[in-house]
Amino acid sequence: MKDLEKILSELEGKIKTIEKESDLNNLRVEYLGKKGCITALSSKIGELPPEERKTFGASLNETKNKATELIDAKKKELDGKALSEKLTREDIDVTLPALKVPVGAPNILENIIEEVEDVFMSMGYDVVDGPEIEEDRYNFELLNIPKGHPARDAQDTFYIEDETILLRSQTSPVQARTMLAAGGNTPIRMICPGKTYRRDADDATHSHQFMQIEGLLVDKDISLSDLKGTFDVIAKRLFGDDVETRFRPSYYQFTEPSVETDISCFVCKGKGCSLCKNTGWITVSGAGMVHPNVLRDCGYDPKVWSGFAFGFGAERLAMLKYGINDIRTFYQTDLRESSTFDRKDV
Amino acid sequence: MISLNWVKDYVDIESEDLKELAVKITKAGVNVEAVMTSHIDHLVIGKVISCVNHPDSDHLHLCSVDVGEKVVQIVCGASNVREGIKVIVALPGCILPGEVEIKAGKIRGQESNGMICALFELGVEEKTEETYAKGIEEVHSSLKPGDDANIYLGTDDTVYELDVHKHRNNDCYYHIGFAYEIASILNKKVTLPDASYQEIKDNIKDYMHLKVDTPKCPYYTCKMVRDVVIKESPEFIKKRLIAAGMRPINNVVDISNYVMLEYGQPLHFFDKDKLGDNILVRDAKEKEEIITLDGQKRILKSSDIVITDGKKPVCIAGVMGGENTDVDLNTKNILIESAIFDAVSIRYTASNLNLKSEASIRYGKGLNFEYTDAALNRACHLLEKYADAKILSGVIKHDKVDKKEKVVTFETKEINTLLGITLTDDDVKVELARLDFPYVEKKGVFKVTIPRRRLDIDPNINDIAEEIGRLYGYHNLVSTLPLVPTRRGVYVGDVKIRKTISRRLRTLGLNETKNYTLTSSEAASHFRYENKEAVVLPNPMSLDKSVVRTSTLPSLIGVYEYNKARQVENILLYEIAKTYDKDYQEDTKVGILMKGNYLENAWQGIHVKCDFYCIKGIIENLLDYLGFKNRYTFEKATIPDLHPGMSAIIKVDKEMLGVIGRVHPSYQKDEIYVAEISMTKLYQKQVKPIKFKASSKYPEIKKDVAFAVKKNVEAETLIQQIRKSGGKLLSEIEIFDVYVGENVSEDEKSIAFSLTFKDPTRTLSDEEVTEVFEKIIREVEEKVPAKLRNK
Incomplete structure (x- = not known):
């Protein structure tokens, strides 16, 4: 043992x-x-x-x-x-740079357009497209802008064929086309973002090509107050819940009454700053009740149907929202700048 | 420019704060851009009661000045100050031009409660040795101490600068029209100016003969006056013209402008003696000439309207008068024209001749015939009063104007529905009265006649609703949402596939670009692989934006160059855009450009370079994602601006959809790869829905084989033969090596394949796989032809 x-x-x-x-x-x-x-x-x-x-x-x-x-x-x-x-x-230096995962950035305008589309789609608006080479009839005549009307001069249109074929000067022809296609007996909710063209020399604030986001609602008993409520929704979604909105009387040939829609300045909260030119307000879109002539010419009986239309400038929205001050930024894709937009916004 | 002193003649705004009024007007829809005034507050007339020398100064004076409410002591250094004169006094609180604020204080120990002013100190005159030497202003006027000195200085007017929307620019650009706007906002009445005058016995008809020979002149009327005395205009006319932005010339010219600014109706004054006895209004003859009163020779078109003396043109209607009948300092007898011409025609003429005059701008907006007569009479009144004119009786007149009244019938509830408000019939009556719109109301049905001064209003309910709404105030609207069914909107038509492609390409690492549709003919000459003819603008703004592009690739090259110039090394781009050909056929293209490294991590030595197979991978991934797996092929082709050895056309279902390849080195030195496919064509193809496929439970067998083939034989040829020979049991073919060099003939290459065999229903035996494998080898060798290399 x-x-x-x-x-x-x-x-x-x-x-x-x-x-x-x-x-x-x-x-x-x-x-x-x-x-x-x-x-x-x-x-x-x-x-x-x-x-x-x-x-x-x-x-x-x-x-x-x-x-x-x-x-x-x-x-x-x-x-x-x-x-x-x-x-x-096997110890490594975790601070060494990572593999660059290739993911592309959206164009800034497409970014803001998708944001607007998302808000309107949530309210039942379809997103519709239309031709950029357009007939005078859709671009002007059906929108209550007959030949010889001074409103045509202001738009300074690129004509391709004398008084018949043009590069669209606004996206409103898509509204006319949509109404005509709907045949005058179904309600419409649509927006039609797209490129438009006018004879403007390009500089920091002008562009011969620009993007509009127009929309149209046609139904029964639609009022200007409905437009105001709709505008409130989009303004708050884009610029924050605390922005206030206001309508000012304005004039567009295809709406009556027409308004310019302002939001309270989101920088100075209405106190006055350089962005709002000390007014406390920023104009973001034009809108109004669809003119009875437009409804009628596009097949909707204005005695039965009414509606509103509105239009935003995509460049203007983007310039305001992201603090861009040269409109050419959108059309010259500087890859050093665009990566900023490969992220989810707040 | 609107002078508020002038507007006061027509509507009572005496008690209004003009800045607040401007805000009210703007809210109601006429945008007052700027409120301008040279008015100086706290500036009064004073009377020097006593004036003694300052005890501690050799040049200052102590003055007691009566400033109305009280007598104050002021220290003054001017040599011309003395007892008994009336002066201009800036009281404490007054801010003089140059932001000089006047304060009560002591000057060398003596109290001073203001400043006695010289004109140069008030900004009325420049400061020069001469004006300085004049000293303080001595006021010789009936104004009393305490009165506003601005009245004396003529700085008592306020001017609004308007930015008026197109439709309101005919009634708000003249003072009477603007007075109506103010009256409706303040709920007041408009008083029209005096247009009365004495007529002499002689009748115009005995001296003038009128003929209008064009449909473009619906209204033409004239009065004749005699023995005018040309001199300076009275002060009020001069001041008002200046305030409204016009230069006074002489009483006759000024009166014509004054009336135009009152009524919006341009007038033309002919020297009757130069004109003769006839007026013929007609269309101009092609290339007809006239020298206008600015001394320029103008060549007319047949679309222009001219006033002639029966033979030669004396005036381009609505645009500018002729030199030959111009009113000059010797003019005695005048023919006053007040007319309406076709607005479109005038705009066209003015823009053709590049001659925008005060008159053509107004004619171009359209005019109200009621004011054509009113303005004519008002001009006679003023000429009689301020130019000693004798007015002949009668008028000559051509009147084909459409006088149909614009009437709207509506009920209050229609207005309420449109605006989303709750007015009563009585509210509507109040609003219509404010607008000064005549109406009758019967059992709640309103019948409103639109006044002729409101050319902008069309006879429909919306227009009336707008007028009522803007006075009611849009800020009073309550926000509501349309009562419509709840649903989520959708992307209609090809919008959805565009979004899908866009998102996928971003996921694959490409950056979205947006480029101009209009391009230069040089840019448009590249990548013309479809040989489409492009739309060329007939009147481009500039040559670099004169062609509607048929491809996105030249634009992407532009973006590449822009970024390269900014030292960006890895350039991965795409654009989705509509393109058009000469027949306006729309084709939405997806363009891709890749240059540099696709994937990298430098310190690890990872550099996945963009090459043909990389961009091909992007296209294949996109097509697979869209559901076109196994439906596309790449076929080598010669394509404009692409490297002949590295380019292919992309086919889906055997239809050509686009191109892919390296950009030709003679066009771009750098190694750039591009691809473009037609989204429009892709969208027309059907795709099957996703269906689940279970993976095989049985083992698979892999076998490798390498073939040597002639260099010009494409891998695809081998793959197709292998697939054909392999039959059902061959499930996958993978190329794992391509080799050129030792052990392979100089004109050959070797391609090595890994083949996978399986059957989803059973386990395969070695024998049957070997049988198929050998069949593949045999057939590939024989049919491609190819040589088997060592396994």
């Missing part, structure tokens, strides 16, 4: 000095292998008197288990050490 205790304490001492897994394996063979010193003792059982055999056997087993435990524990310790050394070797 004394021998067994001695063997164990000797093993314990040896384990303490071991640093390599191979040495531990050798030690395992030395003690627990087929010819190991502990294994060898079991052959001695037969040499003992029968009354001692049982207790010796039990002690031997216990010793075997303890030795195995000691070696296994050391194994675990060595494994842990090896792993932690490996992890240390």
Whole structure:
């Protein structure tokens, strides 16, 4: 029995000095292998008197288990050490630059248009498209702007064929087309963002090509107050819940009454600043009740139907919202600038 | 420009704050851009009661000045100040031009409660040695101490600068019309000016004969006056003309302008003696000539209207008079013309001749015939009063004007529905009275006659609603939402696919650009792979914006150049835009440009360069995403402005949809890749809905094989043969190596394939796979032809 205790304490001492897994394996063979010193003792059982055999056997087993435990524990310790050394070797500098995941940015105008589309679609407006080379009939005549009308001069249109074919000077022809296609007997809710063209020399505030976001609602018993409520929704969604709105009388050939729609200045909160030219208000769109002549000419009986139309300048909205002061920004894609818009807005 | 002193003649605004009034007017729809006044507050007439020398100065005086309410002490340094004279006093609080504020204080120990002013200190005169030497202004006028000195200075007027919407610019650009606008806002009445005069016995008809020979002159009327005395205009006319932005000349010319600014009706004065006895109004003859009163020779078109003396033109109707009948300093007898001409024709003539006159602007907006007569009479009144004119009796007149009245019938509830408000019949009556619109009302039905001065109002309910609404005040509207069914709007037609493509391309790393539709003919000459003829504008603004583009690619090259110049290295772009050909056929194109690295992380050495296969991957990914998997092919082709060895046409369902390739090095040195496809054509194709496909439960077997083929044999040829020979069991073909060099003949290349065999219903045996594999090898070798390389 004394021998067994001695063997164990000797093993314990040896384990303490071991640093390599191979040495531990050798030690395992030395003690627990087929010819190991502990294994060898079991052959001695037969040499003992029968009354001692049982207790010796039990002690031997216990010793075997303890030795195995000691070696296994050391194994675990060595494994842990090896792993932690490996992890240390694999340490990286997490501050080094990442892979540039290629994701593109939207055009700024498309960005703002989608935002407006989203608000109007949530209110049931369809998004409709129309031709940019347009007939005079849709661009002017059906919109209560007959030949010779002074409103035509102001728009300074690019004509392609004398008085018949033109680059559309407004997106309103899409409204006329939509009404005509609807056949005069179904309600309409639509917006038609798109490119328009006028003979303006390009500079920081003028562009011969620009984008309008016009919309139209035709139904029964529609009022100017409904237009005001609708404008409130879009103004707050685009410029914040705390903006106030106001209507001012205005004039457009295809609406009557016509209004200019203002929002309270979101920079100075109405106190007066350079953005609002000290008025506290910023004009963001033109709108009005669809002129009865337009309704009639586009197939809707003005005695039965009424509606409103509105138009935003996409450039103006974007300039206001993002603080851009040169309209050419939208048409010259500077990639150093556009990446700003590859993100979700608040 | 509207002079408020002038407006006061027609409507009572005496008690109004003119700045507040401007706000009210603006709210009601006529935009007062600026309120201008040279008025100086706290400036009064004073009388010097006593004047003694300042005890501590050799040039200052101590003055007691009566300023109306009280007598104050003022220290004054002017040499001409003395007892008994009337002077202009700036009281404490007065701000003189140059932001000089007058305060009560002490000057060398003596109290001074204001300043006695010289004209140069009031901004009325320049400060010069001469004006300085004049000293303070001595007031010789009936004004009393305490009276507003601005009256004396003529700085008591306020002028509104208007930015009037097109429709209101005919009634709000003259003083009487504007007075009506103010009257409706303030609920007051308008008083029209005196237009009475004495007539002599002689009748114009005995001296003038009128004939109008054109439909473009519906109304033409004249009065004749004799023995005018040409001299300076009275002060009030001069002041008002200046306030309204016109230069006074002499009484006769000024009266014609004055009446025009009153009634909006331009008048023309002919020297009767130069004119002769006849007026014939007719269309001009082509290339007819006239020298206008500015001394310029004008060549007319047959669309212009001329006034002639029966033979030669004496005036371009509505635009400018002729030199030959001009009123001059010796003029005695005048024929006054007041007429209406076709507005469109006048605008056309004025713009053709590049001759925008005060008259042509007004004729071009249209005129009210009631004021044509009124203005004529008013001119006679003023000429009699201020030019000693004798007025002949009678008029000569041509009158074909449409006098039909504009009448609107409506009920209050229609107005309420349109505006979303709740007026009563009585409210409507009040509003109509304010507008001075005559009406009759029977059982709630209103019948309103639109006054002729309001040419802008059409006889419909909306127009009446607008008039009532703007006076009611849009700020009083309550916000409501239309009572319409709830639904979510949709993208109609090809808008949806445009959005889908746009979003996908952004996800794939491309940046959206938006470019001009109008381009230069040089830019338009590139990438003409469809050989479409472009629309060329007949009257472009500039040559660089004269052609409607047929492709987005030249524009994308422009964006590339812009960014390259700004040292941007990786340029990944797309644009989706409508293009048009000469027949106005619309084709929405998706253009892509790639240059530089698609993916990179420099320190790791990761540089995935944009090359043909990269841009091809973008196109394939897009087409797969849109549901066109296995329906497209790339076929090598020679394409304008693309590298002949690196370009292809893109076909979907065997129809050509676009092009892809490297930009030709002779056009752009850099390695740029572009592609363009027709969204319009793509949109016309049907796509099957997504259907789930379970993956096979049975194992697959992979086998590799490499073939050597002639260099000009395309991989696609091999793939098609392998697919054909492989039959059903061959599920995938992957190319994992393309090799040229050692062990391959100089005119050949080696392509290595990894083939996957599987059957979704069972496990394949080695034998059957080997059988198919060998069949593939045999057939590819024989049919392509190709040589099997070592496996």
